[in-house]
Amino acid sequence: MSDTLTLAPFSPGHLPGALALSQAERWPHRAEDWAQFLSLSQGVVALVDGQVAGTALLTRFGHVGLVNMIIVGAPLRGRGLGRRLVEAAMATADLPEYRLTATEAGLPLYRKMGFVPTAEVVQHQGHVAPLPMPPHTEWASAADSAALVAMDRIATGMDRAPLIAALLAQGRIAVLRDGDRQGWAGIRAFGRGLVAGPVIASDADTARALLTRVMADHPGAFLRVDTQTDSGLSPWLEGVHLTRAGGGIAMSTAPKTHAAPIRSFALAAQAFG
The missing domain is CATH 3.40.630.90 (Aminopeptidase)
Structure with missing residues (x-):
């Protein structure tokens, strides 16, 4: 992984870069949707040469933390960055339970991290x-x-x-x-x-x-x-x-x-x- 990659707290200044990442994935989220998620959450970004290359948020609702908006830019996939982002987001709050909604591709990683399937969402x-x-x-x-x-x-x-x-x-x-x-x-x-x-x-x-x-x-x-x-x-x-x-x-x-x-x-x- 590039020596220029760093993890940093997710701040409002990272929202344009996060939006660009989600648009590249053809997610429907608008700038307003990202801003709402961040307003209720805390999280981390992966930066390469100062540009947003990955994201993960943790939304705390009582004793439960919801890990969400997990994106790794295409050039950095397959190098373990997704796990680093999820772990860093979870580390922002020490809670008895964490939840997330996984894609089929993400299931093996999340199982290794201790997540257990509870329902299928359609x-x-x-x-x-x-x-x-x-x-x-x-x-x-x-x-x-x-x-x-x-x-x-x-x-x-x-x-x-x-x-x-x-x-x-x-x-x-x-x-x-x-x-x-x-x-x-x-x-x-x-x-x-x-x-x-x-x-x-x-x-x-x-x-x-x-x-x-x-x-x-x-x-x-x-x-x-x-x-x-x-x-x-x-x-x-x-x-x-x-x-x-x-x-x-x-x-x-x-x-x-x-x-x-x-x-x-x-x-x-x-x-x-």
């Missing part, structure tokens, strides 16, 4: 079909924050209060108010259009109702949803014109299995779980 995207407004749903306000955070913590085991605050400020969150059924779903600008997620719900019917609510205001818009294969939502998403377009493998260093009255049906982003 990405759906397309121009959403017109949908009727479902009953018992409405837009959340700041007054709902504590309840949203509490539901999310039960479903994910993470404290994503900063993410939920960002969603309320920069996007919208729909909530269901219907007796024993409970849940919420976010929507915000991302990439080529919009992303719907996270979706936290007590059952699949509630998850569909919440997704319908956030989609209903945007007929024809380009929309992305990242869901788990065991959520049961994929056939319905294809029915509203969101076709399968890749995915990944959710992994954890400390996977847990427990029954909960509420679960995640879609991710905020592959970066944020």
